[in-house]
Amino acid sequence: MFRDDLGELERARAVLHWYPHDVWLYLLAAQWRRIGQEEAFPGRCAEVGDELGSRIVAARLVRELMRLCLLMERQYAPYSKWFGTAFSRLECAPRIGPSLTAAIAAETWPARERHLSSAYETTAELHNELAITAPLPARVSSFYSRPFQVIHADRFSDALEARITDEEVRRLPRHAGSTSQWVDSTDILDYPYWLEPLRGAYAEVSRSLSSGSGDSAFV
Numbered sequence: 338m339f340r341d342d343l344g345e346l347e348r349a350r351a352v353l354h355w356y357p358h359d360v361w362l363y364l365l366a367a368q369w370r371r372i373g374q375e376e377a378f379p380g381r382c383a384e385v386g387d388e389l390g391s392r393i394v395a396a397r398l399v400r401e402l403m404r405l406c407l408l409m410e411r412q413y414a415p416y417s418k419w420f421g422t423a424f425s426r427l428e429c430a431p432r433i434g435p436s437l438t439a440a441i442a443a444e445t446w447p448a449r450e451r452h453l454s455s456a457y458e459t460t461a462e463l464h465n466e467l468a469i470t471a472p473l474p475a476r477v478s479s480f481y482s483r484p485f486q487v488i489h490a491d492r493f494s495d496a497l498e499a500r501i502t503d504e505e506v507r508r509l510p511r512h513a514g515s516t517s518q519w520v521d522s523t524d525i526l527d528y529p530y531w532l533e534p535l536r537g538a539y540a541e542v543s544r545s546l547s548s549g550s551g552d553s554a555f556v
Contacts, residue, residue, distance in 0.1 A: 359503035366497035367514025368405045373490035380485035383446035399437045433459040457488035470496035
């Protein structure tokens, strides 16, 4: 693009530069929820001798933490080829990147848990530094009566949801998030009652787009 004499492209870029504030909170809440869904699972896999399963879920949690960091720094996540490169350019990458790398490389569950715990705590600190909710505890603790150390990510999700004031955003399916978040969400894959709210949300978006007034960031 060499010229934009009418300024239309710049206006479009400004609109699409980032999500509206409450939509951003909604997506952050959904991303914390994704971590909360599975943060105890690497330990539970290891507990029954499933070392491969523990590694797979740990790697999945590393991806979710990276996506959360991108959201917190207001950066769109690219597809897998450039995902790590985009993450490495974040301001927080030097703080959390070594723990994420070590968690994936760990040969045993205790080492994996130690590095995941460090990554959880750093991410919680990053959340508190945004000052978009009241400060939340940034230290891991036991998963209820189980011996696994987690950050209890649902606390962050709930606190973010409580800050959403836009009624249209509040009507969106709880914890679903964007398309890239809900397509493999544990909640949505395991509980069929999600299908109807999602169908309704997308029908509303479709009507909005057909009428020419579509400005929803849900798509």
